[in-house]
Amino acid sequence: MSFFPYAVAAWLFIIGLYGIVTSRNFVHLVICLAVLQSSTYVLLLSIGYRVGGTAPVFAGVPVGTLAVDPVVQALMLTDIVVEATVVALLLALALQLHKHANTLDPDKLKALEG
Amino acid sequence: MSTLAPLPVVIPLSVAAILSALNKFVGRRLSEALAILTTIATGVMCGELLLQARVQPVIHWFGGWTPRAGVALGISFAIDPIAAGAAVFASLLVLAALIFSLHYFETVGTLFHVLMLGFLGAMCGFALTGDLFNLFVFFELMSASAFALCGYKVEEPESMQGALNFGITNTVGAFLVLSGIGLLYGRTGALNMAQIGRTLGGNLDGLVITAFVFIMSGFFIKAAVFPFHFWLADAHAVAPTPVCVLFSGIMVELGIYAVLRVYWVIFDGPFAAHRWDVRALLLAVGSITAVVGAVMCFGQRHIKRLLAFSTVSHVGLLTIGFGVLKEGALAGVALYVLGHGLVKAALFLVAGLLLHRFSSVDELELHGRACRMQATGVVFFVAALGLASMPGFATFLGESGIIDGAKGIGQGWVRAVFVIAGVLTAGAVLRVWGRVFRGMGKAEDAETAGAKKIDEDRETNAASHGIPAVMFAPAAALVLLAVAVGLMPGVKRAVRTAAIVMQDRTGYQARALEHAWIPVTPAEEEHTPIGKGLAWSFGTTAAALVLAFLSLSPYWPSKHVLARPVAKTVHLLRAIHSGHVGDYVAFLTFGVAAFGVVLAVLIHLR
Numbered sequence: 001m002s003f004f005p006y007a008v009a010a011w012l013f014i015i016g017l018y019g020i021v022t023s024r025n026f027v028h029l030v031i032c033l034a035v036l037q038s039s040t041y042v043l044l045l046s047i048g049y050r051v052g053g054t055a056p057v058f059a060g061v062p063v064g065t066l067a068v069d070p071v072v073q074a075l076m077l078t079d080i081v082v083e084a085t086v087v088a089l090l091l092a093l094a095l096q097l098h099k100h101a102n103t104l105d106p107d108k109l110k111a112l113e114g
Numbered sequence: 115m116s117t118l119a120p121l122p123v124v125i126p127l128s129v130a131a132i133l134s135a136l137n138k139f140v141g142r143r144l145s146e147a148l149a150i151l152t153t154i155a156t157g158v159m160c161g162e163l164l165l166q167a168r169v170q171p172v173i174h175w176f177g178g179w180t181p182r183a184g185v186a187l188g189i190s191f192a193i194d195p196i197a198a199g200a201a202v203f204a205s206l207l208v209l210a211a212l213i214f215s216l217h218y219f220e221t222v223g224t225l226f227h228v229l230m231l232g233f234l235g236a237m238c239g240f241a242l243t244g245d246l247f248n249l250f251v252f253f254e255l256m257s258a259s260a261f262a263l264c265g266y267k268v269e270e271p272e273s274m275q276g277a278l279n280f281g282i283t284n285t286v287g288a289f290l291v292l293s294g295i296g297l298l299y300g301r302t303g304a305l306n307m308a309q310i311g312r313t314l315g316g317n318l319d320g321l322v323i324t325a326f327v328f329i330m331s332g333f334f335i336k337a338a339v340f341p342f343h344f345w346l347a348d349a350h351a352v353a354p355t356p357v358c359v360l361f362s363g364i365m366v367e368l369g370i371y372a373v374l375r376v377y378w379v380i381f382d383g384p385f386a387a388h389r390w391d392v393r394a395l396l397l398a399v400g401s402i403t404a405v406v407g408a409v410m411c412f413g414q415r416h417i418k419r420l421l422a423f424s425t426v427s428h429v430g431l432l433t434i435g436f437g438v439l440k441e442g443a444l445a446g447v448a449l450y451v452l453g454h455g456l457v458k459a460a461l462f463l464v465a466g467l468l469l470h471r472f473s474s475v476d477e478l479e480l481h482g483r484a485c486r487m488q489a490t491g492v493v494f495f496v497a498a499l500g501l502a503s504m505p506g507f508a509t510f511l512g513e514s515g516i517i518d519g520a521k522g523i524g525q526g527w528v529r530a531v532f533v534i535a536g537v538l539t540a541g542a543v544l545r546v547w548g549r550v551f552r553g554m555g556k557a558e559d560a561e562t563a564g565a566k567k568i569d570e571d572r573e574t575n576a577a578s579h580g581i582p583a584v585m586f587a588p589a590a591a592l593v594l595l596a597v598a599v600g601l602m603p604g605v606k607r608a609v610r611t612a613a614i615v616m617q618d619r620t621g622y623q624a625r626a627l628e629h630a631w632i633p634v635t636p637a638e639e640e641h642t643p644i645g646k647g648l649a650w651s652f653g654t655t656a657a658a659l660v661l662a663f664l665s666l667s668p669y670w671p672s673k674h675v676l677a678r679p680v681a682k683t684v685h686l687l688r689a690i691h692s693g694h695v696g697d698y699v700a701f702l703t704f705g706v707a708a709f710g711v712v713l714a715v716l717i718h719l720r
Contacts, residue, residue: 013293017703020286021696026278029695033285040292047300072299075247079292082254083285089258090281093265093274101271111272112279112348112693 005046012039026094026104030087037083041076048072118163119174119191122156122201122242126235134228142222149227150212156234157205163242164198168608170633171195171615173244173626184627186306192244192626195612195634196448200241200364200371203452207363207459208234210588211356214463217582218356218470226266233259233360240368244626246295246380247305249372253291253336257284260365264353276352279695283345283702287335290706294328297321298380307379308626311619318384323717326381327710330373337369339433340403341705343426344691344698347410350422355466358418362425362462363455370432370451374444377436378617389439391716393523395709396437401531404430406687408538413684417465417475417546421458424501424539428454431535434528435516442522445613446515449599449606453508456596457500461543463589464494467581468550477546482553490586491551497593498547502540502655503532505648508599511606514647529650536654537661544662555666610637 016036023029048069054061056070098104129152133145140148166172172193175181179188208230215222236256243249261284265277299305301321302313314322331342338346346366350358385392407427414420428450435447467490469475472483484491500507513532520528548554599605615621615634624630664670671677690697 009293013289017286017699020282021700021703023696029282033282036286037289040289040296043293043296047296071305072296075296075299078247078251082251082258085258086254086261086281086285086288089261090278090285093261093277093281096265096268097271097274097278100269100274106275106694106696109271109275109693112275112351 005042005049009039009043009046012036012042024105024107026097026106027091029106030090030094033090034083034087037079037087040079044072044076044079118159118166119172119193119242120176122160122163122205122238123235125159126152126156126231126238130228130231130235133224133231137224137228140224142224145224145227146212146216149231150209152231153205153209153212153234156238157202157209160198160201160205160238163193164195164202167193167195167198168612168634170631171622171625172198173629180629181306181309181627184312186304186309186627189248190244190306190626191242192308192622193242194615194622196371196616197241197375199448199452199612200368201238203455204234204237204241204360204364204368207360207455210459210463210592211359214359214466214585214588215354215356216584218466218585219354226263229259229263229266233263237364237368241371244307245305246298246307246310246376249307249376250288250291250295253333253372254288256365256368257281257288257336260284260357260361263357264349264361266354266357267352270352273352275693276348279693279698280345280349282695283342283698284335286699286702287332287342289332290328290335291332294325294332297325297328301325306626307376308623311380311383312623312627314380314384316383316386318388318717320714322381322384323714324710326385327706327713329376331706331709333369333372333376334399334433335369335702336366337373337433338366338426338429339369339399340406340426340430341701343403343407343429344701346426347419347422347691348693350425351416351419355418355462355469358421358462358465359459362421363459366425366429367432367451367455370429370436370447374436374447374616377439379619379622382617382619388717388720391713391720393437393439393525394716395713396439397434397525397528399709400430400433400435400437401528402430403427403433404531404535406430408535409684409687410691412538412542413688414542415477417468417477417480418462420477420542420546421461421465424542425458427535427539428458428501431513431516431532434520434531435512438516438519438523438525440519440522441613441617442610443516443519444617445606445610446512446517446519448512448609448613449508449515450512452599453500453503453510453512453596456508456592456599457497460493460497460589460592460596461501463585463592464490464497467585467589470585471581477549480550481555482550484551485553487551487581490581490589491547493586493589493593494551495544495547497589497596498540498543498658499655500593500596501543502536502658503651504655505651506597506600508596508605510647510651511600513651515606515610517647533650533654533657536651537657540655540658541661541665544658545665548662548666554663556668607637611635 019032053066053068056067174191175188240252261281267273304310335342411423435443503509503513
C-alpha cells in the first residue's frame with residue numbers, strides 16, 4: 001500500500017484548515033470546510049483499498065477473491081450524506097447573515113467580542 | 115435482547131419526521147403537546163432501560179446481527195447505567211425546555227419542535243450506542259440540530275455569526291473524530307468499541323497515539339475544553355434561552371461522556387503503562403480551562419454569556435475528574451454533571467424569564483428592575499449556591515468524589531482549582547443576583563453606557579407583565595431536584611457502582627461480544643471522613659458571597675494600582691475571544707498539535 005494517498009489526505013486537511021483560518025468570506029469559508037472534509041474521503045478509501053482487489057460484489061466470484069473493503073465505502077457514503085446536510089445548513093446561515101448584515105466578512109462582525 | 119433499546123432514538127426521530135411532514139396542518143398547541151408527550155415517553159423508556167441496566171447492562175444488536183465467535187459484524191447499543199442515566203437526564207432537560215417555551219416564544223413554528231425532538235433522539239443515540247462510527251453519526255445529527263436551533267432567530271446577524279462559529283468549529287471537530295475512527299479501523303478492522311478495545315489490547319504506537327489525539331480533541335471541541343472553548347460563549351449568547359438550557363446542561367457534558375466512554379473502552383489498554391502521562395495532560399488542560407472560564411465569567415455583563423463562561427469553567431472541573439482516571443472520580447464526574455446541569459439549566463431559565471419580562475439580559479441595564487420578582491430571585495440565588503458546590507447540592511457530592519479521587523493519587527492540589535472556579539463563577543452569578551434582584555451597587559456607569567450590547571428584543575414578546583407559572587415552575591423544579599439528588603441517601607453508592615461498570619473494560623467486552631451474563635455487583639459502602647470537605651465547600655460558598663458583595667460595594671478596587679496587572683491579563687484574555695471564527699480554528703489547530711506533541715514527548719521520555 002502506497003504512502004501517497006495518506007499524504008494527500010493530510011495535505012487536504014491542512015489546506016482546508018489554512019483556508020478556514022485565513023478566509024474573509026463565510027461562503028468561501030464553508031467551502032474550505034468541504035475541502036477539509038474531502039480529506040476524510042481520501043483517508044477512508046485508502047484505508048480500505050487493496051492492490052489488485054476488485055469491487056466488493058461477491059455474486060458469481062470464487063470464494064477468496066481479493067476485493068476492496070466495502071465497510072469504509074459505506075462509512076464514506078454516510079459521511080457524504082451527513083456533511084452535505086451540515087454544509088447546506090451552514091451555507092443557509094451564511095445567506096441569512098448576508099441578508100440582514102449585508103456582509104459575509106467575519107472581520108466586519110464585531111457583536112460577539114470578549 | 116431488548117426491544118426497548120432502540121425506541122428512545124426511533125420515537126423522537128419518527129415524531130419529528132411526521133411533524134415536519136405535516137408542518138402546514140399542525141397548529142402550535144398540537145405540535146407543542148406532541149413534542150412534550152414524546153419527550154416524556156422517551157424519558158420513561160430511558161428510565162426503564164436504566165432500571166434494567168442497573169442489574170445487567172443491556173446489549174442490543176440491530177437486525178439480530180449478533181457477534182459470531184467474538185467477532186462483531188452488526189451495530190449495537192451497549193447500555194450501561196451511566197449511558198441510560200445520561201439519556202434520562204437529556205430527556206428531563208428537553209422536557210423542562212419545552213415546558214418553558216410554551217409561553218416563551220411570541221411565535222414558534224412546528225420546526226422548532228422538530229429540531230428539539232431531533233436533538234433529543236440524537237443525544238439518546240449518542241449516549242446509548244456501542245459502535246464507534248454510530249457515535250460519530252449521532253454526534254453529527256446532534257450537531258446539525260444544535261446549529262439550526264442556535265441560529266433559530268434568522269433575522270439577527272449576531273445569531274447567524276454565533277451559529278456559524280459554533281457550526282464551523284464543531285464540524286472541524288467531527289472530521290477529527292472521523293479521521294481518528296478511520297485510523298482505528300485501519301488498525302483493528304472493527305468499528306464496535308468493545309471489539310476495537312479487545313483487538314488493540316495493550317499495543318501502543320504512533321498510529322494509536324494519533325487516533326487518540328484526533329478522537330479526544332474532536333470530542334473536547336464539543337465539550338468546550340480550552341483552547342477549543344471559544345464557540346461556546348458565542349453560541350450561548352445568541353441561541354434562544356430554552357436551547358441554552360440544553361447546550362449547557364447536557365450537550366457539552368455529552369462531549370465529556372464521549373471521551374470517558376472511548377477512553378475506558380478503547381484506550382485504557384494501550385495507555386495502561388502511560389496513565390501518568392495522560393493524567394498530567396488532562397489535569398493541566400482541565401485546570402487551565404477551569405481558571406480561564408472562571409475569569410472570563412466574572413468579567414461579563416451579558417448574563418447569558420456570563421453563564422456560558424461558567425459552563426466552560428465547570429467543564430474544566432469535569433476534565434480534571436476525568437483526568438484522575440479512577441472510578442471514584444468517575445462517579446464524581448457523573449454526579450457533578452447531574453448537579454451542575456440542573457442548577458445551570460435553572461439559571462438559564464431565570465435569564466430567560468428576565469429576557470421575557472424586560473427584553474434584556476444585560477446586568478447593568480437590569481439594575482434593580484427585578485426587585486419585585488421575589489420567588490424568581492430566590493431560585494436564582496439558590497441555584498448560584500449550587501454552582502459553588504455548597505453541601506446539600508448534587509454538585510457537592512460530585513466535587514468531593516473528584517477531589518477524594520485526586521487525593522488518592524496524590525494530587526490534592528486540584529482542590530485549589532475547584533475553589534477558584536467555585537468562588538469566581540458563583541461570585542459572578544451572585545453579583546448579578548445582587549444587582550438585578552436586590553438593586554445593590556451602582557446603576558450603569560457612564561463609561562460603559564455607550565458600550566455595544568447584543569440586541570435581544572425579538573425572541574420573546576417585549577415587557578409582558580407577570581410571570582406565567584409554566585415559565586417559573588421548571589426553574590424551581592430543577593433547583594429542587596438538584597438539592598433532592600444531593601440529599602438522597604445512597605445516591606453516591608449507586609453512581610459509584612455505575613462508574614465501576616463503565617470503567618470495567620473486560621466486563622464490557624465480554625458482555626458485548628460473548629453475551630456474558632455478568633451481573634453488576636454493588637460498590638462497597640464508603641466511609642470517607644467528610645468534615646474537611648464540608649468546611650472547604652462552605653468556605654467556597656462564603657467566599658463567593660463575599661466576592662459578590664465586595665464587587666457591588668463602592669470599595670471594589672477596580673482602579674487600584676495592584677489591580678492593574680490583573681486588569682491587563684483579563685483584557686488580554688478577552689481580546690483572544692474575538693468572535694472571529696478564523697481565530698477560533700487557529701487556536702483549535704494549535705491545541706490539537708500541542709496535545710499530540712506533548713503526549714508523544716511525555717510517552718517517549720518514559
